[in-house]
Amino acid sequence: MATTSKSILIKNYINGSFQNPTSNQWIDNINPSNGEVYGQIPNSNKIDVEQAYLAAKSSFPKWSQTSLEQRSKILLAIADLLESNLDLFAKAESKDNGKPLELAKTIDIPRAASNFRFFANAITQFASESHESVGHSAINYTLRQAIGVVGCISPWNLPLYLFTWKIAPAIAAGNCVVAKPSEVTPITAYLLGKICNDAGLPKGVLNIVHGLGNTTGQAIIEHPNIKAISFTGGTKTGAHIAKIAAPMFKKLSLELGGKNPNIIFADCDYEAMLNSTIRSSFANQGQICLCGSRIFVEASIYNTFKNDFIARVKQLKVGHPSEKDTNIGALVSKPHLKNVMQYIDSAKKDHNATILCGGKQVVIKNYENGYYLEPTVIEVNTNQCKINQEEIFGPVVSIMPFNNEDEVLQMANDTPYGLSATLWTNNLQRTMRFTNELQAGIVWVNTWLMRDLRTPFGGVKHSGVGREGGFEALRFFTETKNVCIKY
Ligand code: NAD
Numbered sequence: 001m002a003t004t005s006k007s008i009l010i011k012n013y014i015n016g017s018f019q020n021p022t023s024n025q026w027i028d029n030i031n032p033s034n035g036e037v038y039g040q041i042p043n044s045n046k047i048d049v050e051q052a053y054l055a056a057k058s059s060f061p062k063w064s065q066t067s068l069e070q071r072s073k074i075l076l077a078i079a080d081l082l083e084s085n086l087d088l089f090a091k092a093e094s095k096d097n098g099k100p101l102e103l104a105k106t107i108d109i110p111r112a113a114s115n116f117r118f119f120a121n122a123i124t125q126f127a128s129e130s131h132e133s134v135g136h137s138a139i140n141y142t143l144r145q146a147i148g149v150v151g152c153i154s155p156w157n158l159p160l161y162l163f164t165w166k167i168a169p170a171i172a173a174g175n176c177v178v179a180k181p182s183e184v185t186p187i188t189a190y191l192l193g194k195i196c197n198d199a200g201l202p203k204g205v206l207n208i209v210h211g212l213g214n215t216t217g218q219a220i221i222e223h224p225n226i227k228a229i230s231f232t233g234g235t236k237t238g239a240h241i242a243k244i245a246a247p248m249f250k251k252l253s254l255e256l257g258g259k260n261p262n263i264i265f266a267d268c269d270y271e272a273m274l275n276s277t278i279r280s281s282f283a284n285q286g287q288i289c290l291c292g293s294r295i296f297v298e299a300s301i302y303n304t305f306k307n308d309f310i311a312r313v314k315q316l317k318v319g320h321p322s323e324k325d326t327n328i329g330a331l332v333s334k335p336h337l338k339n340v341m342q343y344i345d346s347a348k349k350d351h352n353a354t355i356l357c358g359g360k361q362v363v364i365k366n367y368e369n370g371y372y373l374e375p376t377v378i379e380v381n382t383n384q385c386k387i388n389q390e391e392i393f394g395p396v397v398s399i400m401p402f403n404n405e406d407e408v409l410q411m412a413n414d415t416p417y418g419l420s421a422t423l424w425t426n427n428l429q430r431t432m433r434f435t436n437e438l439q440a441g442i443v444w445v446n447t448w449l450m451r452d453l454r455t456p457f458g459g460v461k462h463s464g465v466g467r468e469g470g471f472e473a474l475r476f477f478t479e480t481k482n483v484c485i486k487y
Contacts, residue, residue: 007038007039008029008038008039008040008187008190009039009040010029010039010040010041010042010186010187010190010210011042011190011210012042012044012048012052012207012208012209012210013190013192013193013196013206013207013208014048014051014052014055014207014208014209015051015055015058015203015204015207016196016197016201016202016203016204017203018193019048019051020042021042021043021044021045021048021210021211022045022047022048022051023043023045023047023048025042025043025045026040026041026042026043027040027041027042027043027183027211027212028040029041029096029186029187030333030334031095031096031098032097032098032329032330032331032332032333032370032371033095033098033320033321033322033329033330033367033370034367034369034370035334035369035370035371036369038095039187041183041186041190041210041211042209042210042211043183043210043211043212043215043216044209044210044211044215044216044219045211045215045216045219046219048209048211048216048219049178049209049216049219049220049223050219050223052178052207052208052209053149053178053207053223053225053226055176055203055204055207056149056176056177056178056204056205056207057148057149057176057204057225058204059176059202059203059204059205060146060148060149060175060176061146061148061174062202063146063171063174063175063176063202063205064145064146064174064175065174066174066202068123068124069124071120071123071171071172071174072120072121072123072124072172073120074199074200074201075116075117075119075120075123075168075171075172076116076117076120077198077199077200078116078195078196078199078201079113079114079116079117079120080113080199081195081198081199082109082112082113082116082192082195083110083113085191085195086105086109086110087105088191089104089109089112089160089188089191090104090105090108090109091104091322092187092188092191093108093109093159093160093185093187093188094321094322094329095187095321096159096184096185096186096187096188097156097157097159097184097185097332098285098321098329098330098331098332098370098371099284099285099321099329100321100326100327100328100329101321101322102324102326103283103284103329107161108158108159108160108161109160109188111158111161112160112161112163112164112188114453115161115164115165115168115453116164116168118168118453119168119169119172119473119474120168120172122169122172122454122470122471122474123172123173123474126144126173126471126474128141128142128143128144128480129141129142130142133484136486137486137487138484138485138486138487139484139485139487140482140483140484140485141482141483141485142480142481142482142483143480143481143482143483144173144474144475144478144479144480144481145174145478145479145481146173146174146175146477146478146479147173147175147227147228147251147477147478147479148175148176148225148227149175149176149177149178149225149226149227150170150175150176150177150178150226150227150228150229150230150251150477151177151178151179151180151220151221151223151226151228151229151230152166152167152170152177152178152179152180152229152230152231153179153180153217153220153221153229153230153231153232153233153241154166154179154180154181154182154231154232154233155182155232155233155234156182156184156185156332156333157284157287157288157289157332157393158284158288159181159182159185159186159187159188159189160188160189160192162232163179163181163188163189163192164192165232165468165473166179166230166232166468167179167206169468169473169474169476169477170230170477171201171205171206172474172477173474173477173478174478175228175477176204176205176206176207177205177206177207178207178209178220178223178226179206179207179208179209180208180209180210180211180216180217180220181208181210182233183210183211183212183213183216184332184333185332186210189208189210190208190210192208193206193208213237218244221241221244221245221250222244224248226250227250227251228250228251228252228253228476228477229241229245229250229251229252229253230253230468230476230477231252231253231254231255232255232256232289233255233256234256234257234391235256235257235391235416235417235462235463238254238256238464241254242254242465251476252465252466253458253464253465253466253467253468253476254464254465254466255289255457255458255459255463255464255466255468256289256419256459256462256463256464257289257391257393257417257419257462257463258289258290258291258293258391258417258418258419258420258459258463259293259294259388259389259390259391259415259416259417259419260290260291260292260293260294260417260419260420260421260422260440261292261294261295261296261408261411261412261421261422261438262277262280262281262292262293262294262295262296262421262422262424262448263296263408263412263421263422263423263424263425263434264277264295264296264297264298264301264305264424265298265423265424265425265427265430266298266300266301267425267426267427268424268425268426268446269424269426269446270301272446273424273446274305274308274309274312276422276447276448277292277295277309277448278309278312278313278316279448279449280292280422280448280449281293281295281313281375281377281395281397282313282316282327282328282375282395282397283449285328285329285330285331285332285373285394285395286375286392286393286394286395286396286397287331287332287393287394288449289393289419290419290420290442290448290449291397292397292420292421292422292448293391293392293396293397293398294383294388294397294398294400294411294412294415295309295397295398295399295400296399296400296401296402296408296411296412297399297400297401297402298401298402298403298408299401299402299403302401305399306356306379306399309377309399310356310357310377313357313358313375313377314357316328316375318362318364318372318373318374318375319364320364320367320370328372328373328375328395329372330370330371330372331371331372331373331394331395332371333371334371336371336393336394337361337371337373337394339394340373340392340393340394340395340396341361341373343386343387343390343392343394343396344359344376344378344396346386346387347378347386347387350385350386350387352380352381352382352385353378353379353380353381353385353387353398354378354379355376355377355378356377356378356379356399357374357375357376357377358373358374358375358376358377358395358396359374359376360373360374361373361374362374373394373395374395375395375396376395376396376397377397377398377399378396378397378398378399379398379399379400380398380399380400381400382400383400383411383414383415384414388400388415389415389416391417405430405433405434409433409434409437409438412438412439413437413438413439416461416462417459417461417462417463418439418440418441418459418460418461418462418463419440419441419442419458419459419460419463419464420440420441420442420443420444420459421434421438421440421442421443421444422443422444422445422447422448423435423438423443423444423445423446424445424446425445425446426446431445439460439461440459440460440463441456441457441458441459441460441463441464441467442457442458442459453469453470454469454470454471455469455470456468456469456470456472457469457472458472
């Protein structure tokens with residue numbers, strides 16, 4: 001396969017081949033570690049999306065009639081090829097996104113392969129219900145049929161990982177797909193097209209169009225015959241997509257932003273909590289929707305935690321993504337860095353907030369134009385401040401003490417978001433109460449980001465609608481039809 005060392009012209013993947021955008025409009029692709037343009041991607045328009053749709057349509061329903069064994073075999077081959085090209089994909093992801101290469105190698109790309117392997121197996125186990133109407137001589141059975149052509153739109157923070165989290169269940173269930181990765185991180189999606197061809201995925205089953213949200217993305221969500229949209233991204237974009245898609249009665253899955261609480265009680269296993277809290281605060285430069293950006297600590301251990309946490313944060317190395325000892329790489333783009341720094345500046349002016357460490361841009365020798373930022377810890381004295389209410393999505397967390405269960409539960413739930421929550425305690429009664437009362441789609445107790453792909457994934461309130469993962473995803477990507485037979 002092609003290497004990613006020189007300037008790359010990314011093309012759309014339509015009907016199994018690579019095509020220029022019809023309008024010949026291109027967008028620069030920037031390397032966040034040094035701020036340099038290192039390639040171009042198409043800014044696809046309605047015509048390109050229509051071509052992708054027609055390719056997908058021409059493969060449906062044929063693909064949905066392909067045996068489960070055959071579909072499974074192709075998905076497994078894609079997983080294998082991703083694994084055998086791990087280095088190529090990891091380097092490409094790290095360069096495109098700014099994340100440490102080690103993270104791309106150990107998390108992003110292996111997880112993308114797992115997504116295909118998981119749904120290759122899951123589809124062979126996907127069953128539907130039957131209901132015997134006893135006393136009425138009738139039997140009902142439920143079909144779960146592929147929808148047709150579906151749209152998958154993903155963000156930049158975990159580029160291939162989240163792109164494949166949608167594509168794998170969509171095609172496993174027999175749909176044909178028009179997919180768009182983030183314009184900020186297009187490269188691994190581009191490489192995926194080549195892998196799909198090598199794995200024997202029939203032409204047109206997966207089509208990947210590149211471009212901006214308001215051109216390419218908009219054309220996908222507006223398309224009258226793309227019948228379902230699976231979207232991961234910001235809450236504002238999710239609301240916009242819902243507004244366009246709802247009057248057309250499209251099926252919608254929306255995985256949106258978060259402002260997740262990390263609640264620490266004095267009775268927790270302190271070292272395990274401290275290690276995980278460093279990760280849950282700053283992994284992937286804090287650019288994971290599940291990061292615990294609001295840390296609440298029981299008052300009796302607050303000062304100890306504050307000192308230990310800050311000492312550990314100061315040890316984190318901000319560096320070039322390809323260096324082995326880098327803990328924190330570059331933020332994804334210049335506008336995003338600016339946005340995160342504006343939050344830090346606003347905290348400096350807010351009498352409710354004090355910067356305890358970090359807060360400054362980092363200039364790295366030989367990479368002076370890269371988008372590096374110190375990991376930042378802000379002490380707040382109320383949950384009702386901008387830092388605690390708005391998603392920052394960078395290496396920035398707040399810390400604040402609490403006195404009792406009721407107080408912290410109220411604060412944990414007091415944001416517009418409801419994606420995930422983390423609880424550190426060894427008290428069973430408290431665990432049961434919090435897991436019941438926390439307003440979140442995912443609650444971790446004494447761990448963080450432990451994922452079993454069979455479990456439902458998604459948020460409540462402004463964090464989204466619907467669930468991904470396991471059979472939930474296969475249900476989303478199928479239409480339910482009940483058949484009643486009287487005998
Ligand atoms: P974004 O909403 O700006 O973009 C996401 C995708 O939507 C991109 O591909 C973009 O091009 C596309 N898009 C933008 N406007 C569109 C439009 N009008 N029509 C169709 N598509 C459009 O989000 P982002 O900045 O790429 O990602 C960061 C956000 O994603 C954060 O809010 C983060 O919390 C969220 N996120 C959520 C989850 C989750 O599972 N809940 C996971 C990862 C990221």
